[in-house]
Amino acid sequence: MPELPEVETVRRTLVPHLVGVTLAAVRVRERRLRVPVNVASLRQLAVGQTIAAVRRRGKYLIIDLRGGTLLLVHLGMSGRLTLESATQPLARHDHVVFSLSDGRELRYNDPRRFGLIVAMASRDEAQHPLLARLGVEPLSPEFSGALLFALTRHSRQPIKTFLLDAHRVVGVGNIYASEALAAARLHPARAAHSLSGRETERLAAAIRDVLERAIARGGTTLRDFVDGLGVAGDFANALAVYGRDGEPCVRCRRRIRSVVQAGRRSFFCPGCQRSR
DNA sequence: AACACGCCCTGCGCGC
DNA sequence: TGCGCGCAGGGCGTGT
Numbered sequence A: 001m002p003e004l005p006e007v008e009t010v011r012r013t014l015v016p017h018l019v020g021v022t023l024a025a026v027r028v029r030e031r032r033l034r035v036p037v038n039v040a041s042l043r044q045l046a047v048g049q050t051i052a053a054v055r056r057r058g059k060y061l062i063i064d065l066r067g068g069t070l071l072l073v074h075l076g077m078s079g080r081l082t083l084e085s086a087t088q089p090l091a092r093h094d095h096v097v098f099s100l101s102d103g104r105e106l107r108y109n110d111p112r113r114f115g116l117i118v119a120m121a122s123r124d125e126a127q128h129p130l131l132a133r134l135g136v137e138p139l140s141p142e143f144s145g146a147l148l149f150a151l152t153r154h155s156r157q158p159i160k161t162f163l164l165d166a167h168r169v170v171g172v173g174n175i176y177a178s179e180a181l182a183a184a185r186l187h188p189a190r191a192a193h194s195l196s197g198r199e200t201e202r203l204a205a206a207i208r209d210v211l212e213r214a215i216a217r218g219g220t221t222l223r224d225f226v227d228g229l230g231v232a233g234d235f236a237n238a239l240a241v242y243g244r245d246g247e248p249c250v251r252c253r254r255r256i257r258s259v260v261q262a263g264r265r266s267f268f269c270p271g272c273q274r275s276r
Numbered sequence B: 001a002a003c004a005c006g007c008c009c010t011g012c013g014c015g016c
Numbered sequence C: 001t002g003c004g005c006g007c008a009g010g011g012c013g014t015g016t
Helices: A004-018 A039-045 A145-152 A159-163 A174-183 A197-216
Strands: A023-028 A051-057 A060-065 A069-074 A080-085 A094-100 A104-109 A116-121 A257-261 A264-268
Touching: A004 A051, A004 A060, A004 A080, A004 A104, A004 A197, A023 A039, A039 A116, A145 A197, A159 A174, A159 A264, A174 A197, A174 A264
Parallel strands: none
Antiparallel strands: A023 A094, A051 A060, A060 A069, A069 A116, A080 A104, A094 A104, A257 A264
């Protein structure tokens, strides 16, 4: 899926085109997403409204509409949110299509349908079940080694699995969890609570650094990902360990290995990332 | 409370 | 060439 850098890339590419534009109509061609699309609420809350801002919270895009409503969009594993010419034929898996006042269309495409689009009143944002329990933003000033140290104290989970839990830290998915741990030289199987203060400092800095570098290069495209204008990301070449099982580590030349943790594959260098 | 697990869904690449 | 299998960037409900 789009992780934080990919969602942020979509946000940045859409902002200049969407702010000030009105949602003139919506067509829902497939309502069976992770949360079933509520067509009536989309029509009542979103259609006719003008876009005031496009924000991001974790892996969620939040499209603020004038008139006190917003659209919450999650791209799941395979989702795309792209601006297209209305004359462009619809593609397979174009599930939700917004007609815009400038004649173009904003299209939500998602083959696996793990994503969602929800309209709500802006005042409900903080209490909404999908948002209320989300953890800290890793690119915010409040995120630090000290905070990560505090958050990890009572978790016996492997640190890799811990990082994937959006109720603790948002936005870090399977690619960037492995990349951050590699940069911090921490073994993915280390129990979260076993990390020292120095190690959580290193890890927090690595998370921030890898996310920022990925955003700077438009995100990671493994297969599906494109930004709001249909352009693929460029960070896949910069990945140090993810997907590089068997290849030599650029730092120590040992072969990168992978293991499965909590059902997700983790990549690491056995030379640079010792378990203790 | 914390954590492991299975499941949601489609598409693709691989081995046979 | 075709087919079945395993696996994929996420997140939640359920069980212990």
